[in-house]
Every structure is written in structure tokens, then in C-alpha cells.
Amino acid sequence: MHLEFRHLRTIRAIHQAGGLARAADLLNMTQSALSHQVKGLEDQAGVELFVRRSKPLKLSVAGLRMLKLAERILPEIDALEEDFKALKSGKTGRLHIAMECHACFDWLFPVLELFRRAWPDVDVDIRAGLAFEALPALMREEVDLVISSDPVQVEGMMFNPLFDYHPMFVAAASNPLAGKDVIVAEDFRDQMLITYPVSRDKLDVFTEILSPAKVEPRGLRQVELTAVILMLVGSNRGVSVLPDWVLRDIKSNADYVTRPLGPGVITKRLYAATRVEDTLKPYMAHFLKLGRSEPVKLQRA
Amino acid sequence: MHLEFRHLRTIRAIHQAGGLARAADLLNMTQSALSHQVKGLEDQAGVELFVRRSKPLKLSVAGLRMLKLAERILPEIDALEEDFKALKSGKTGRLHIAMECHACFDWLFPVLELFRRAWPDVDVDIRAGLAFEALPALMREEVDLVISSDPVQVEGMMFNPLFDYHPMFVAAASNPLAGKDVIVAEDFRDQMLITYPVSRDKLDVFTEILSPAKVEPRGLRQVELTAVILMLVGSNRGVSVLPDWVLRDIKSNADYVTRPLGPGVITKRLYAATRVEDTLKPYMAHFLKLGRSEPVKLQRA
């Protein structure tokens, strides 16, 4: 049975119009075409859809069954078209974010809260699973935005700068290094270093300080959660290097000391990588704007 | 946007098969045709339905939205086809009955009870409203069966005989006519006659007795319900003529007398009129069988 949407519309129109000729008008086609179509449909279905004995053509039992289907399905099609229209105009869409940066939760969450309120119809998600390669996933449209501090030139991708930050040294107030104003690579030799569980090329402390100086810390410990890292640091089980925005809460805490890394001032920039065709979408533009301004405000607060 | 079921099937197949070429196999068409179709669909929708960057073609966000629709709608289509198949094989259908015979409730109800148990999927109804013309309604498929005792030759209709009955005279035991063994037309001259509220040509007492003899009863009273007629007769407010099956309950009641009409024995036959094309449907055949056998059993009980 070769049913088509056309047929459902026909059934509905004939029912509404109460007759074939009027229905033909409704559907902008000739009465003849409708007659042919109806006949073909009945042949296909092998069932009489209409009562032909009476002149203003009327639905039969089977026809009514089909009408019910039509009235259930056709609005769904319209809904789909509405959704597509919204998609095209950018009112709706998907914003699945992959973070290459563990500590980014801290500012990303407040930003996403603001975003959700402005774009309730956009499907938001964060993929913290750093196991997979974020940029290829972005290309494959498995995610729509990647937070990263390592911009690369890739066709079809765009690295939108968000804000600058400084990797900061953090240790317990009781740690001997608390006496120094600036921490340099050599200072790590006697320390247990606590980092997120990612490869060294994703960790500022290695890329900016230790690797260039070819210094290896006394020991290394990998911890998932920022709060746990701070706890361990607080009890002097090790030291760490974290973005400054993470440390705003403990700057005024007497148990900790935070120090800039040296010798020179180290500044890093965070980027949001997107597919070029997405960059112009209104909700994406809005998210980028929030991602530029909000974290800065947070740092000041 | 010119969506068709074909497209929904395509979306689903591509998702299932995980690629355009494999999907083409699934749908028994060339990969080329699918490619054309998909392109056309995307043009129509104005939305990218697929991620083309990676080679085994994959659904995009919009594509997934459409997939959801497909998975909701396609099973419904299948269900419809199932229903139609069942309709064709006659498992399901409609049996709306019109009665030209008021008293038929008495045997029809038990018959319908039996029928409902055997054909639960057939939509059963009785239209007692005798206001409308039953046979034209049958033709127009407003009803599917007409109980009648006046067979007529009509193209496309069939009068299936059910059973024979005898119109019987009934009166109060105190009525003078109780003394007679057989009641003839002249006997009605002094009586108040109680009938159903239908035209004379539908009443056995007129068609069989009074009209031929050109006798008019003393008075006429029209009452809707059989039980009320019997009540009035019991209190000797009038006499009546009813089919014998209605009177089986009062045959043994000392308040009433029932007498045959004369001079000759009067036998009438009840028919079930159907449209010829319905007559072969299994459920219809079954109903006719029940209509032939059950009322006879009832009369004996």
C-alpha cells in the first residue's frame, strides 16, 4: 500500500469540505485530479474509503480510520516545519560544549546559566569526558564548541578568543616557598606537584615553566576535582598551578599563598573553537559574548 | 516543504544502516537515487539534514529531529495497513442496525450479546430512531443492516430471511373478547387499539387484518415501549396485537389472554436487509446465522 502525505491531506480535505469538488478547491487542484487520486488510493488500499452511493462523497468506516491517522500525523509535520524554520533562523539549535580545560567549570557554569535563560530552546550540554579528541569531534558535529587554550589553524574552524588569565602558583602557607614573591621552574624540584589527569601538553605548568626549563618535580599526583586539589594543597601534601580565576576564593584565605610564576609574567588566552558556519548563529554569537565578558566580571567580584 | 513518507523511510534507513550506500541496499534502490532524493529533501527543507564532513554520511541535529518524527509516524502507518488488512479479511468492521420493527428489541438484544462476544472488534450499534427511512440509510451506508418484515427488490440490497412469527392478539382476562378462540377484524370495532407509534403500513394488525376488512377500531393509542403497552392492556385500557415472541412471558399470566388472529392462520417472516457486498463478510454471515437460530430458541424457552 503506497500511502503518501498527499493522500492524508486529501482525506482530511474531503472530510472538511464535505465533498470532492470543494476539497479540490481547498487543495488547489482540479476535481478530476482528486477523483483519480482517490481511485488510485482505494485501489492501493484495497479498501473502500468512501461511500459513493450518496452524492456528496462521504467517508466510509475505513476512511474514518484513515482520517484519524491524518489528523494525528499532519500536525506533526507542521510542527517539524516550524522547528526547521526556528533552526534556520537560529532561535533554536544545539550547543554541546567540550572542555579541554578542566578548571573551566568554574566560569563556564555561571555563563551557561545566563545563556539558558536567554535561549531556552537551545539544547545545552557539557561533555567533560576529556578522553576523546575534542577538535575532531567538533568537525564531526559531535560537539559544537570546544574550550581550549591552544589555537590551531584548521579549515572550517574558528578560534574565538575569550579572555586572558595567568597560571598561578598555589601552596600551603606553611610551605617554604611561601616566602618567595615569584615562583620559577627550579622551585618545583623539591615539590610534589598536583595536576589534573591530562597529558603534559595540556598543563600550563609544564608547557610554560617546567618543560622549557627541563625541570622535573620531586613527585607528581593527578587529581580530578579542583576542590580536592585545593584541599590537598591546603594540608601541604603538594603544590599546584591553577588559573587565577580558580583561586579568587582562597586569595583571602590565610592557609594558602598564591604567587605569580616567573621569571617573566605569564599570560595565557582561552579560546572557544567553533565551526565557521556556526559562528554567525545568533545564539552562538551571544554565548561567545557572554564567554568574553562574564568570567572577567567574576574575577573582579 | 514537500515531505513524503519516502523521505522518512530514507532518514530511518540511513540512520539504521549508518551510511547512504548501505541504506540504498536496504531500500532496494541505487545509491545514486538516494543521493538525489536526499539532496532534493535538503533543498526543500532548507536545512542540512546530514553531516557530510565525515564519509559514512551521518545525521545532523535537524536530521535527528526528523528521525524522531519518522520513528513516531512510520509505525502508525504500518498499524493502519494492519487495520485495513483486518478490515478486508472481515475481522473488524461495523454493524449498525436499524429496526423497522419496534418489538424486535426483545430478541435482538440477546442476539447482539452473543455477537459481541464472538466479534469484539466489530463496532455494534442499534438505531431505534424510526423517524428516518431505513432502506435509503442502508444504501447510504449510514447503517449496515435493517430489520424489516417487508422485503422489496432493490438493486444492491439483499433481504435475508430470519424467522417466522405470528402476530397475536392480546387482551386483559377481563375483556369480553377473552371468551373467543380466534379474533377477527370485526372484533376490533369496539376496542381501543394500542400500537407502536409508526405508520399503519408497518403494523401487522392493519396490514393483515384491519385494512383488508376495512375495519376501524373504536380508538387508537400509540405507545413507544412494549412493557407499557402490556401494562395498559393488563389494566384493560385497550387491546393490542404483538408478535408472539413478545408474549411468551405473559402466556402463563392469568391477567392476560392471548389469541390467534383469524380467520386463517397468519404467518409473517422477518428479514435482515444488507448490502450485497457486506453479506459475505464473516461477521455479517455470523450475525445472520445467530439471527435465524437464537430467536427460535428464545421462543421455546
Added chain:
DNA sequence: TCCGAATGTGAGACAAATTCATAATACTAA
């Protein structure tokens, strides 16, 4: 950088849907 697999393109064949003109049929009102 090359190979193989997967998708895209264009022309022609074919099927299906539509239209126009007209016939057949049912309803309505006198």
C-alpha cells in the same frame, strides 16, 4: 600521495500525477 570506498552529478527512461474536456450520476424542487 596514492588507493579504495563512499558520495555527488547529469542525461535519459519510465512511471505517476495532473489537466482539460466531457460523460455519467445523484440530488432538488417544481
Added chain:
DNA sequence: TTAGTATTATGAATTTGTCTCACATTCGGA
């Protein structure tokens, strides 16, 4: 009944759309 009107059916020609075939293109991995 019957004429008149409204409604549906039919047939042939035309248009539209979809498929296949053959070939071009692109992508991903060795």
C-alpha cells in the same frame, strides 16, 4: 416525474518527478 443543477467519473494528452546508468568527485587512511 422531470428538468435542472451539483457532484463525481473517465479518457487522452501533458507535465512532473523519480529512478537508473555511467561517470566524476571527494574523503580517509596507509
